[in-house]
Amino acid sequence: MTVELGWIDVRPAPAGPPAIGTLGPEGTSSEQAARLLRTRLPDGPSIVLRTTYEQAVEDLKAGTVSHVVVANAYRDIHHFYMADDIALADVFVMDTPLYGIARRADGGPLSDRPSVVTHPSPRPLVAQLLPAAYPLPEVATADSTSQAAQAVAERRYDLALTTEPAATRHGLRFISRLRPIRMVWSVFIRT
Ligand SMILES: O=C(O)C(=O)Cc1ccccc1
Structure with missing residues (x-):
């Protein structure tokens, strides 16, 4: 909304x-x-x-x-x-729209040290939203939150910080809480 x-x-x-x-x-x-x-x-x-x-x-x-x-x-x-x-x-x-950390819905078990991709601007949300079970990762950057979702759909990274519309579009599932900016x-x- x-x-x-x-x-x-x-x-x-x-x-x-x-x-x-x-x-x-x-x-x-x-x-x-x-x-x-x-x-x-x-x-x-x-x-x-x-x-x-x-x-x-x-x-x-x-x-x-x-x-x-x-x-x-x-x-x-x-x-x-x-x-x-x-x-x-x-x-x-x-x-x-709501932001969260998302993975491929059809992926197998997530690695203990998953890689994460985000647009540089909302990057502080990675540490804020990543569930405590995971160590703070090295974070790769993408040109937009939608590109980040696409990179995970294409198996280039494990997790994307992305929006709800982009996650839906790329078949991703959220593993974190969601919040707007x-x-x-x-x-x-x-x-
Ligand atoms: O518009 C977007 O979704 C972006 O990737 C750019 C962005 C995201 C969050 C804060 C500022 C810019």
């Missing part, structure tokens, strides 16, 4: 048909944020899911999307705030 907690418009939407870019593939928190932004824009804009936020911002600069949604917990968001050819248009607060989301437009 998407929980929308507040919205600040700091710039009017640009003229022309809107399209929203963000981090994909399907199942990311960013996709849910883009879906929420879509409800605020006219004409039922399309959502373009890219491998990185940087690629989505390149699309914005090239004019193939009109808006890009970025999680404020993204470490490299400062580049987008500092760029002089794009600008902040809106800020909203939305809880992400209360997040500020930034919406950028071209200037």
Whole structure:
């Protein structure tokens, strides 16, 4: 369930048909944020899911999307705030889908020292959510929470920190408790 907690418009939407870019593939928190932004824009804009936020911002600069949604917990968001050819248009607060640590539903017994993969931003949740029975692992990184789920489905890692939609999509089962991340989301437009 998407929980929308507040919205600040700091710039009017640009003229022309809107399209929203963000981090994909399907199942990311960013996709849910883009879906929420879509409800605020006219004409039922399309959502373009890219491998990185940087690629989505390149699309914005090239004019193939009109808006890009970025999680404020993204470490490299400062580049987008500092760029002089794009600008902040809106800020909203939305809880992400539920996050947890998931394994392949059809896998055999889990190793005593399972490998874990995550997007870098929610990485602190690995130590918070990993059941105490497992030692703190070395953590590999993926381009998104959905990519992390896919990497586990493809047997490249044992466990993914991922969202409920991504786990469902990739046939994973949670072994931890689940929690949302209360997040500020930034919406950028071209200037
Ligand atoms: O949108 C996602 O699902 C991501 O992988 C990026 C992310 C996740 C959690 C916090 C910040 C960014």
